[in-house]
Amino acid sequence: MSPFPVGPDQIWYEVRHRPAPGTRALFLDRDGVIIRDRHYLRDPDGVELLDGIVAIMRAAQRSGVPCIVVTNQSGIGRGLFGWPEFYAVQERMLEDLARAGVAPAAVLACPHHPEAKAAYRLADPPMRKPNPGMILRAAESLGLSAAESLMIGDKGDDMAAAAAAGLSGGILVGPGEAAVAMPVHRAGDVRAALEPVETWLADGAPASRLRAAETHATG
Numbered sequence: 001m002s003p004f005p006v007g008p009d010q011i012w013y014e015v016r017h018r019p020a021p022g023t024r025a026l027f028l029d030r031d032g033v034i035i036r037d038r039h040y041l042r043d044p045d046g047v048e049l050l051d052g053i054v055a056i057m058r059a060a061q062r063s064g065v066p067c068i069v070v071t072n073q074s075g076i077g078r079g080l081f082g083w084p085e086f087y088a089v090q091e092r093m094l095e096d097l098a099r100a101g102v103a104p105a106a107v108l109a110c111p112h113h114p115e116a117k118a119a120y121r122l123a124d125p126p127m128r129k130p131n132p133g134m135i136l137r138a139a140e141s142l143g144l145s146a147a148e149s150l151m152i153g154d155k156g157d158d159m160a161a162a163a164a165a166g167l168s169g170g171i172l173v174g175p176g177e178a179a180v181a182m183p184v185h186r187a188g189d190v191r192a193a194l195e196p197v198e199t200w201l202a203d204g205a206p207a208s209r210l211r212a213a214e215t216h217a218t219g
C-alpha cells in the first residue's frame, strides 16, 4: 500500500484539516500561484513562495474560508519524478507556509496526461485541469459550496476547470488567456490578486463584485 494519500484512481487527495460544511472555498493552483513555476519541480530546494500568496491565504483563513490546492502534476505521469519527490516539494512548501501562519485545508494532485506513460495515460483525463474533476471531488467530499467559491490560477486551464465546476469566479494571474462563461478578474501577479480576493471575502455576491473589479482593472 502506498505511504501517500493516493487512491486507486491515482489522484493525490489529502485533507489536512476539514472545513466547516457548506462553506465557500478558495481554490489555488500550485505552480505559478503558491510557488514559482519551475516546470516539473522535483527538488524541494526549488520551492519559492510567490510574493502575496501568504497575505491571500491569511485573508481567507481570517474569514473562515479554506484554501484548497488543485495541481496538475503530469511530470509524474511522464515518469520525470514520482510521488516521493512530489511529497518532498510539498512538505517544503507547507513548512514555508506554516512558518507564515497559513495552511491549505486540502491538496489534490493529478498525474494524468494524454501523453503520459501508459499507466497514467488518459485521452481526456477528468481530474486534470481544464477538466473540473479535482475541484468537484473536493467540493463534494468536503461539502463545500462550489457556487460561492473562487479559483486563483495562472493558466486558462485553471479558469476553464473552475468554470466547468460551477465556481463563482476566478482570478487569472499573469498573461494567460481565458475564454470562459465565468467572471474572471485579471491580476498582473499574485500580489495584485489580494485586492479582488479581499473584495470577494467581504462580499456575499462575488461574481458581480468581480465583474466590477475587472471593469475597474481594465479602466
Ligand SMILES: [Mg+2]
Pocket: 029, 030, 031, 032, 033, 037, 153, 154, 155
Ligand atoms: Mg500553474
